[in-house]
Amino acid sequence: MRTISHFVNGQTLEGQSGRFGDVFNPNTGEVQARVALASAAELDAAVQLAAAAQVGWAATNPQRRARVMFEFKRLIERDMNALAEILSSEHGKVIADSKGDIQRGLEVIEFACGIPHVLKGDYTEGAGPGIDVYSMRQPLGVCAGITPFNFPAMIPMWMFGISIAVGNSFILKPSEKDPTVPVKLAELMMEAGLPAGVLNVVHGDKTAVDAILTHPLIRAVSFVGSSDIASYVYQTGTAHGKRVQAMGGAKNHGIVLPDADLDQVVKDLSGAAFGSAGERCMALPVVVPVGRKTGDELRERMVAEIETLKVGISTDAAAHYGPVVSAAHRAKIADYIRIGVEEGAELVVDGREFSLQGFENGFFIGPSLFDGVKKGMKTYQEEIFGPVLQIVRAESFEEALSLPSEHQYGNGVAIFTRNGRAAREFASRVNVGMVGINVPIPVPVAYHTFGGWKRSAFGDTNQHGVEGVKFYTKVKTITARWPEGEHEGDAFVIPTMK
Numbered sequence: 001m002r003t004i005s006h007f008v009n010g011q012t013l014e015g016q017s018g019r020f021g022d023v024f025n026p027n028t029g030e031v032q033a034r035v036a037l038a039s040a041a042e043l044d045a046a047v048q049l050a051a052a053a054q055v056g057w058a059a060t061n062p063q064r065r066a067r068v069m070f071e072f073k074r075l076i077e078r079d080m081n082a083l084a085e086i087l088s089s090e091h092g093k094v095i096a097d098s099k100g101d102i103q104r105g106l107e108v109i110e111f112a113c114g115i116p117h118v119l120k121g122d123y124t125e126g127a128g129p130g131i132d133v134y135s136m137r138q139p140l141g142v143c144a145g146i147t148p149f150n151f152p153a154m155i156p157m158w159m160f161g162i163s164i165a166v167g168n169s170f171i172l173k174p175s176e177k178d179p180t181v182p183v184k185l186a187e188l189m190m191e192a193g194l195p196a197g198v199l200n201v202v203h204g205d206k207t208a209v210d211a212i213l214t215h216p217l218i219r220a221v222s223f224v225g226s227s228d229i230a231s232y233v234y235q236t237g238t239a240h241g242k243r244v245q246a247m248g249g250a251k252n253h254g255i256v257l258p259d260a261d262l263d264q265v266v267k268d269l270s271g272a273a274f275g276s277a278g279e280r281c282m283a284l285p286v287v288v289p290v291g292r293k294t295g296d297e298l299r300e301r302m303v304a305e306i307e308t309l310k311v312g313i314s315t316d317a318a319a320h321y322g323p324v325v326s327a328a329h330r331a332k333i334a335d336y337i338r339i340g341v342e343e344g345a346e347l348v349v350d351g352r353e354f355s356l357q358g359f360e361n362g363f364f365i366g367p368s369l370f371d372g373v374k375k376g377m378k379t380y381q382e383e384i385f386g387p388v389l390q391i392v393r394a395e396s397f398e399e400a401l402s403l404p405s406e407h408q409y410g411n412g413v414a415i416f417t418r419n420g421r422a423a424r425e426f427a428s429r430v431n432v433g434m435v436g437i438n439v440p441i442p443v444p445v446a447y448h449t450f451g452g453w454k455r456s457a458f459g460d461t462n463q464h465g466v467e468g469v470k471f472y473t474k475v476k477t478i479t480a481r482w483p484e485g486e487h488e489g490d491a492f493v494i495p496t497m498k
Contacts, residue, residue: 010196026092026323029361043211053197054169062116071192088314090178105157107446112165139167140219149175234458250411260416272440333386405431411452
């Protein structure tokens with residue numbers, strides 16, 4: 001059986017702990033590989049090598065660091081199809097979604113190609129008599145990222161792309177459920193010209209996570225996962241003197257006003273709620289139609305739309321989505337559906353009995369639709385993270401606005417309307433970090449920034465964009481005054497290309 005090893009100091013490194021995790025093929029339910037799980041000592045060895053490599057990398061000028069990013073971008077585009085196939089085989093998402101996963105990460109790499117411009121500091125001439133003041137951004141040292149299973153390409157690139165571009169070295173601890181693509185990304189960075197030790201991939205579970213959070217040489221940690229673990233990561237990391245950005249769970253709402261284009265809304269909801277089997281923190285699992293007429297018509301159209309969805313294996317080009325990542329996760333989703341019924345919500349479409357002929361042992365679950373969901377229900381308050389759409393009806397704009405605003409999560413929200421004034425007011429007042437106006441999944445482009453509010457994010461700095469640059473750098477400010485006159489022997493030397 002194939003063993004997925006660590007990638008440290010530019011080479012494959014076999015695990016020494018004696019512990020391994022199973023990597024499944026979600027389409028068949030079979031174990032296809034095992035992944036090494038690091039000990040604290042193995043994590044420490046990787047950090048020591050990363051710290052040694054960071055010194056020279058930080059001294060490399062930004063243009064040359066950017067050239068590595070340009071070449072990495074070219075290599076990712078060259079290997080897009082192969083990477084997508086590997087990603088789908090371990091995660092279960094269809095190939096089109098896997099390519100989207102890679103592409104959205106690549107957009108942050110494109111942003112990182114412009115790092116010389118973003119790193120420019122401020123300058124004030126004549127702040128006082130003969131005094132100039134200027135600032136510079138410098139790297140922190142060794143940084144780390146702990147990434148989830150649902151985006152094994154995009155989220156690692158969100159993290160290490162910016163961190164490495166500004167001059168840090170990086171320890172990546174990807175999900176042990178789909179660890180191969182992160183290793184491939186590190187190998188491609190080496191092929192692009194990154195020095196050994198600057199990007200390292202260390203696989204593991206809680207043992208590795210705790211070692212990262214407490215290691216004295218790791219200066220910053222970025223995390224994406226569930227809110228409870230995000231809170232733990234933030235509290236533990238900051239208690240050990242680290243910068244921490246920890247992105248948690250979500251329960252994103254789609255508000256549908258009576259004047260919305262329902263044809264477009266239904267298509268948007270279908271992709272946003274059921275695409276990638278709902279395993280996205282920016283999925284849209286709650287729809288809030290305003291008014292009975294809007295709600296009844298939306299329900300009718302959604303039922304018809306769901307009937308057109310095809311669930312298939314990840315390599316089926318006609319499939320809208322594939323299996324979920326594990327049997328345990330499938331069981332968790334099914335249990336939430338059971339709870340929803342017990343709470344009194346109406347299960348309009350039940351996807352629990354779905355089975356794909358020839359792949360009966362795969363981790364498949366069909367699309368489900370609830371109506372009559374109330375805000376006090378557990379299934380509304382918690383993140384299901386599966387292909388389940390809940391209809392929560394509202395009688396007015398104000399009631400619809402209050403639902404996402406008062407929810408424990410505040411990652412994303414969308415409003416569907418033709419009314420510009422209503423959309424503007426909603427965007428201004430809603431207590432959520434990212435807002436879409438007739439855009440169902442409002443993930444910002446790479447040169448803006450990604451981050452939610454409330455229990456969707458812990459820490460003060462968001463992912464990627466200029467916020468990401470701030471997170472992975474520290475500011476140094478210099479106040480300079482030069483005495484009049486010249487010293488004998490001083491000479492002006494033109495820099496060489498050496």
